[in-house]
Amino acid sequence: MALVNMDEMLIRAKEEKYAVGAFDLINMEFAEAILAGAAKLNAPVILSTAAVHFDYVNMESLAPSLVKLAQDAPIPVALHLDHGSSLEMAVQAIRLGYTSVQVDTAHLPFEENVKVTKEIVKIAHSVNVSVEGELGYVSGHEGDHGESRFDQDEPIYTDPADALRFVEETGIDCLAVSIGTVHGLFKGEPRIDLDRMQTINNKVSVPLVIHGGSGLSEETYKKLIECGMAKINFYAELSKAAVQSIQNNLNRNPETTNITQVLAGIRPSVQERVESRIKVWGSDNKYSFI
Protein backbone atom coordinates (compact mmCIF):
# COMPACT_ATOMS: atom_id res chain seq x y z
CA MET A 1 0.00 0.00 0.00
CA ALA A 2 0.81 3.63 0.08
CA LEU A 3 3.77 5.08 -1.80
CA VAL A 4 4.65 2.87 -4.78
CA ASN A 5 5.88 3.29 -8.35
CA MET A 6 3.46 3.03 -11.28
CA ASP A 7 4.53 -0.37 -12.57
CA GLU A 8 2.25 -2.77 -10.81
CA MET A 9 -0.78 -0.51 -10.73
CA LEU A 10 -0.61 0.11 -14.49
CA ILE A 11 0.12 -3.48 -15.50
CA ARG A 12 -2.89 -4.61 -13.49
CA ALA A 13 -5.03 -1.82 -14.90
CA LYS A 14 -4.16 -2.85 -18.44
CA GLU A 15 -4.83 -6.53 -17.72
CA GLU A 16 -8.11 -5.89 -15.96
CA LYS A 17 -9.16 -3.13 -18.35
CA TYR A 18 -9.50 0.01 -16.31
CA ALA A 19 -7.46 3.21 -16.13
CA VAL A 20 -5.69 4.80 -13.18
CA GLY A 21 -6.16 8.55 -12.85
CA ALA A 22 -3.04 10.72 -12.83
CA PHE A 23 -4.38 13.93 -11.39
CA ASP A 24 -2.18 17.00 -11.71
CA LEU A 25 -2.18 19.00 -8.52
CA ILE A 26 -1.04 22.53 -7.82
CA ASN A 27 -1.21 22.67 -4.04
CA MET A 28 -2.04 20.68 -0.92
CA GLU A 29 -5.76 21.30 -1.22
CA PHE A 30 -5.73 19.54 -4.57
CA ALA A 31 -3.54 16.74 -3.21
CA GLU A 32 -5.78 16.12 -0.21
CA ALA A 33 -8.93 16.25 -2.32
CA ILE A 34 -7.50 13.77 -4.86
CA LEU A 35 -6.40 11.35 -2.14
CA ALA A 36 -9.67 11.67 -0.24
CA GLY A 37 -11.62 10.82 -3.40
CA ALA A 38 -9.38 7.89 -4.31
CA ALA A 39 -9.35 6.53 -0.74
CA LYS A 40 -13.13 6.73 -0.49
CA LEU A 41 -13.42 4.60 -3.63
CA ASN A 42 -10.50 2.23 -2.83
CA ALA A 43 -8.81 3.27 -6.05
CA PRO A 44 -5.09 3.30 -6.84
CA VAL A 45 -4.11 6.83 -7.81
CA ILE A 46 -1.25 8.87 -9.24
CA LEU A 47 -0.43 12.22 -7.65
CA SER A 48 1.08 14.11 -10.54
CA THR A 49 2.92 17.42 -10.54
CA ALA A 50 3.58 19.13 -13.86
CA ALA A 51 6.80 21.07 -14.28
CA VAL A 52 4.84 23.87 -15.94
CA HIS A 53 3.30 24.58 -12.53
CA PHE A 54 6.62 24.88 -10.72
CA ASP A 55 6.62 28.62 -11.27
CA TYR A 56 3.50 28.63 -9.08
CA VAL A 57 4.46 25.97 -6.56
CA ASN A 58 7.98 24.88 -5.67
CA MET A 59 8.60 21.14 -6.11
CA GLU A 60 11.13 21.00 -3.29
CA SER A 61 8.74 22.60 -0.81
CA LEU A 62 5.74 20.53 -1.83
CA ALA A 63 7.37 17.10 -2.18
CA PRO A 64 7.89 16.20 1.51
CA SER A 65 4.20 16.79 2.23
CA LEU A 66 3.12 14.78 -0.81
CA VAL A 67 5.40 11.90 0.17
CA LYS A 68 3.94 11.90 3.69
CA LEU A 69 0.35 12.01 2.41
CA ALA A 70 1.06 9.15 0.02
CA GLN A 71 2.79 7.04 2.66
CA ASP A 72 -0.14 7.45 5.02
CA ALA A 73 -2.81 6.75 2.39
CA PRO A 74 -4.83 3.52 2.62
CA ILE A 75 -4.44 2.98 -1.13
CA PRO A 76 -1.49 2.61 -3.52
CA VAL A 77 -0.26 6.07 -4.52
CA ALA A 78 2.44 6.90 -7.06
CA LEU A 79 4.09 10.30 -6.98
CA HIS A 80 4.85 11.30 -10.56
CA LEU A 81 6.75 14.10 -12.27
CA ASP A 82 4.70 15.13 -15.32
CA HIS A 83 6.54 16.73 -18.26
CA GLY A 84 9.78 17.27 -16.35
CA SER A 85 11.87 19.83 -18.18
CA SER A 86 15.24 18.07 -17.92
CA LEU A 87 17.10 14.99 -16.79
CA GLU A 88 18.34 17.05 -13.84
CA MET A 89 14.77 17.80 -12.78
CA ALA A 90 13.95 14.08 -12.89
CA VAL A 91 16.95 13.28 -10.68
CA GLN A 92 15.91 16.02 -8.27
CA ALA A 93 12.38 14.59 -8.15
CA ILE A 94 13.73 11.11 -7.43
CA ARG A 95 15.85 12.48 -4.60
CA LEU A 96 12.75 14.18 -3.19
CA GLY A 97 10.91 10.86 -3.06
CA TYR A 98 9.05 10.73 -6.37
CA THR A 99 8.39 7.17 -7.48
CA SER A 100 7.82 7.90 -11.16
CA VAL A 101 9.11 10.41 -13.71
CA GLN A 102 8.53 11.68 -17.21
CA VAL A 103 10.87 14.09 -18.94
CA ASP A 104 9.59 16.16 -21.82
CA THR A 105 11.55 14.73 -24.74
CA ALA A 106 8.77 14.03 -27.25
CA HIS A 107 9.52 17.19 -29.21
CA LEU A 108 13.07 15.97 -29.91
CA PRO A 109 13.96 14.03 -33.07
CA PHE A 110 13.28 10.29 -32.62
CA GLU A 111 16.89 9.20 -32.02
CA GLU A 112 17.45 12.02 -29.55
CA ASN A 113 14.21 11.17 -27.73
CA VAL A 114 15.42 7.56 -27.46
CA LYS A 115 18.85 8.63 -26.20
CA VAL A 116 17.63 10.93 -23.41
CA THR A 117 14.79 8.62 -22.40
CA LYS A 118 17.22 5.67 -22.15
CA GLU A 119 19.42 7.68 -19.84
CA ILE A 120 16.46 8.51 -17.58
CA VAL A 121 15.40 4.85 -17.54
CA LYS A 122 18.89 3.77 -16.49
CA ILE A 123 18.96 6.17 -13.55
CA ALA A 124 15.34 5.71 -12.48
CA HIS A 125 15.30 1.92 -12.66
CA SER A 126 18.41 1.72 -10.49
CA VAL A 127 16.30 3.11 -7.64
CA ASN A 128 12.99 1.41 -8.49
CA VAL A 129 11.39 4.50 -10.02
CA SER A 130 9.14 4.01 -13.04
CA VAL A 131 9.52 5.99 -16.26
CA GLU A 132 6.90 7.24 -18.69
CA GLY A 133 8.10 7.92 -22.21
CA GLU A 134 6.23 9.94 -24.80
CA LEU A 135 6.16 9.68 -28.55
CA GLY A 136 4.25 12.09 -30.76
CA TYR A 137 3.02 15.49 -29.68
CA VAL A 138 -0.19 16.26 -27.77
CA SER A 139 -1.00 19.86 -28.63
CA GLY A 140 -2.27 22.52 -26.29
CA HIS A 141 -0.70 23.59 -23.05
CA GLU A 142 0.25 21.25 -20.25
CA GLY A 143 -1.59 22.39 -17.19
CA ASP A 144 -3.97 24.41 -19.37
CA HIS A 145 -1.52 27.30 -19.64
CA GLY A 146 2.10 27.94 -20.46
CA GLU A 147 4.04 28.19 -23.67
CA SER A 148 3.38 26.02 -26.67
CA ARG A 149 6.46 24.17 -27.82
CA PHE A 150 5.70 24.49 -31.52
CA ASP A 151 4.97 27.43 -33.75
CA GLN A 152 2.20 25.48 -35.37
CA ASP A 153 0.38 23.93 -32.46
CA GLU A 154 -0.81 20.93 -34.43
CA PRO A 155 -0.74 17.47 -32.85
CA ILE A 156 1.81 15.00 -34.17
CA TYR A 157 0.18 11.57 -34.03
CA THR A 158 2.19 8.67 -32.68
CA ASP A 159 3.43 6.32 -35.38
CA PRO A 160 2.75 2.69 -34.32
CA ALA A 161 5.96 1.28 -35.83
CA ASP A 162 8.04 3.97 -34.13
CA ALA A 163 6.21 3.24 -30.87
CA LEU A 164 7.42 -0.37 -30.91
CA ARG A 165 11.02 0.68 -31.61
CA PHE A 166 10.83 3.38 -28.95
CA VAL A 167 9.60 1.03 -26.23
CA GLU A 168 12.13 -1.67 -27.12
CA GLU A 169 15.10 0.68 -27.32
CA THR A 170 14.37 2.74 -24.20
CA GLY A 171 12.99 0.19 -21.72
CA ILE A 172 10.26 2.59 -20.53
CA ASP A 173 7.49 1.30 -18.26
CA CYS A 174 4.58 3.05 -19.97
CA LEU A 175 4.11 5.02 -23.16
CA ALA A 176 2.22 8.28 -23.63
CA VAL A 177 0.74 8.44 -27.12
CA SER A 178 -0.75 11.19 -29.22
CA ILE A 179 -4.02 10.08 -30.82
CA GLY A 180 -6.06 13.28 -30.91
CA THR A 181 -6.49 14.47 -27.32
CA VAL A 182 -5.25 17.95 -26.41
CA HIS A 183 -3.87 19.45 -23.23
CA GLY A 184 -6.48 21.71 -21.68
CA LEU A 185 -10.14 21.76 -22.60
CA PHE A 186 -11.39 20.91 -26.08
CA LYS A 187 -12.62 23.62 -28.33
CA GLY A 188 -15.12 21.80 -30.51
CA GLU A 189 -15.51 18.06 -30.91
CA PRO A 190 -12.48 15.90 -30.17
CA ARG A 191 -11.44 13.55 -32.99
CA ILE A 192 -9.85 10.56 -31.34
CA ASP A 193 -8.02 8.09 -33.58
CA LEU A 194 -9.00 4.84 -31.87
CA ASP A 195 -7.71 2.70 -34.74
CA ARG A 196 -4.25 4.16 -34.22
CA MET A 197 -4.51 3.51 -30.47
CA GLN A 198 -5.51 -0.10 -31.13
CA THR A 199 -2.66 -0.61 -33.59
CA ILE A 200 -0.15 0.77 -31.10
CA ASN A 201 -1.61 -1.46 -28.40
CA ASN A 202 -1.26 -4.52 -30.63
CA LYS A 203 2.42 -3.73 -31.15
CA VAL A 204 3.66 -2.70 -27.71
CA SER A 205 3.20 -4.55 -24.44
CA VAL A 206 3.61 -1.67 -21.98
CA PRO A 207 0.55 0.16 -20.63
CA LEU A 208 -0.49 3.20 -22.67
CA VAL A 209 -1.01 6.70 -21.31
CA ILE A 210 -3.30 9.43 -22.56
CA HIS A 211 -2.45 13.07 -21.86
CA GLY A 212 -5.14 15.72 -21.98
CA GLY A 213 -7.82 13.42 -20.55
CA SER A 214 -10.35 16.12 -19.71
CA GLY A 215 -13.54 16.64 -21.63
CA LEU A 216 -13.93 13.23 -23.26
CA SER A 217 -17.21 11.31 -23.26
CA GLU A 218 -17.70 8.24 -21.08
CA GLU A 219 -17.91 6.16 -24.22
CA THR A 220 -14.54 7.46 -25.45
CA TYR A 221 -12.89 6.70 -22.12
CA LYS A 222 -14.23 3.14 -22.27
CA LYS A 223 -13.01 2.65 -25.83
CA LEU A 224 -9.57 3.99 -24.94
CA ILE A 225 -9.39 1.54 -22.05
CA GLU A 226 -10.29 -1.28 -24.45
CA CYS A 227 -7.34 -0.11 -26.56
CA GLY A 228 -4.81 -0.33 -23.73
CA MET A 229 -5.11 2.99 -21.89
CA ALA A 230 -4.06 2.29 -18.29
CA LYS A 231 -3.15 5.81 -17.15
CA ILE A 232 -5.01 8.99 -17.90
CA ASN A 233 -3.65 12.47 -17.20
CA PHE A 234 -6.35 14.74 -15.92
CA TYR A 235 -6.13 18.36 -14.88
CA ALA A 236 -8.14 20.90 -16.91
CA GLU A 237 -11.49 19.84 -15.43
CA LEU A 238 -10.07 19.97 -11.88
CA SER A 239 -8.81 23.48 -12.53
CA LYS A 240 -12.16 24.52 -13.97
CA ALA A 241 -14.09 23.06 -11.01
CA ALA A 242 -11.81 24.86 -8.53
CA VAL A 243 -12.19 28.20 -10.33
CA GLN A 244 -15.95 27.80 -10.52
CA SER A 245 -16.13 27.13 -6.78
CA ILE A 246 -14.24 30.38 -6.14
CA GLN A 247 -16.54 32.29 -8.49
CA ASN A 248 -19.61 30.86 -6.77
CA ASN A 249 -18.32 31.83 -3.33
CA LEU A 250 -17.54 35.35 -4.50
CA ASN A 251 -20.96 35.68 -6.10
CA ARG A 252 -22.59 34.61 -2.85
CA ASN A 253 -20.35 36.87 -0.71
CA PRO A 254 -19.21 39.71 -2.96
CA GLU A 255 -18.00 41.82 -0.01
CA THR A 256 -15.95 39.12 1.67
CA THR A 257 -12.30 39.62 2.51
CA ASN A 258 -12.06 36.17 4.13
CA ILE A 259 -9.76 34.12 1.93
CA THR A 260 -10.63 30.79 3.57
CA GLN A 261 -14.27 31.46 2.80
CA VAL A 262 -13.38 32.18 -0.84
CA LEU A 263 -11.27 29.04 -1.20
CA ALA A 264 -13.46 26.71 0.84
CA GLY A 265 -15.13 25.16 -2.19
CA ILE A 266 -11.93 23.98 -3.87
CA ARG A 267 -11.53 20.78 -1.91
CA PRO A 268 -15.08 19.41 -2.32
CA SER A 269 -15.32 20.43 -5.97
CA VAL A 270 -12.00 18.80 -6.88
CA GLN A 271 -12.87 15.67 -4.89
CA GLU A 272 -16.23 15.43 -6.63
CA ARG A 273 -14.54 15.52 -10.08
CA VAL A 274 -11.96 12.95 -8.99
CA GLU A 275 -14.59 10.54 -7.69
CA SER A 276 -16.83 10.83 -10.72
CA ARG A 277 -13.93 10.18 -13.14
CA ILE A 278 -12.54 7.25 -11.12
CA LYS A 279 -15.96 5.59 -11.38
CA VAL A 280 -16.06 6.10 -15.14
CA TRP A 281 -12.52 4.77 -15.60
CA GLY A 282 -13.33 1.73 -13.44
CA SER A 283 -10.40 2.00 -11.03
CA ASP A 284 -12.68 2.00 -7.98
CA ASN A 285 -12.55 -0.96 -5.57
CA LYS A 286 -9.30 -2.26 -7.02
CA TYR A 287 -6.72 -1.64 -4.33
CA SER A 288 -7.19 -4.88 -2.45
CA PHE A 289 -5.98 -6.81 -5.52
CA ILE A 290 -2.66 -4.99 -5.69
Ligand SMILES: [Zn+2]
Ligand atom coordinates in the same frame (compact mmCIF):
# COMPACT_ATOMS: atom_id res chain seq x y z
ZN1 LIG B 1 0.92 16.01 -21.05
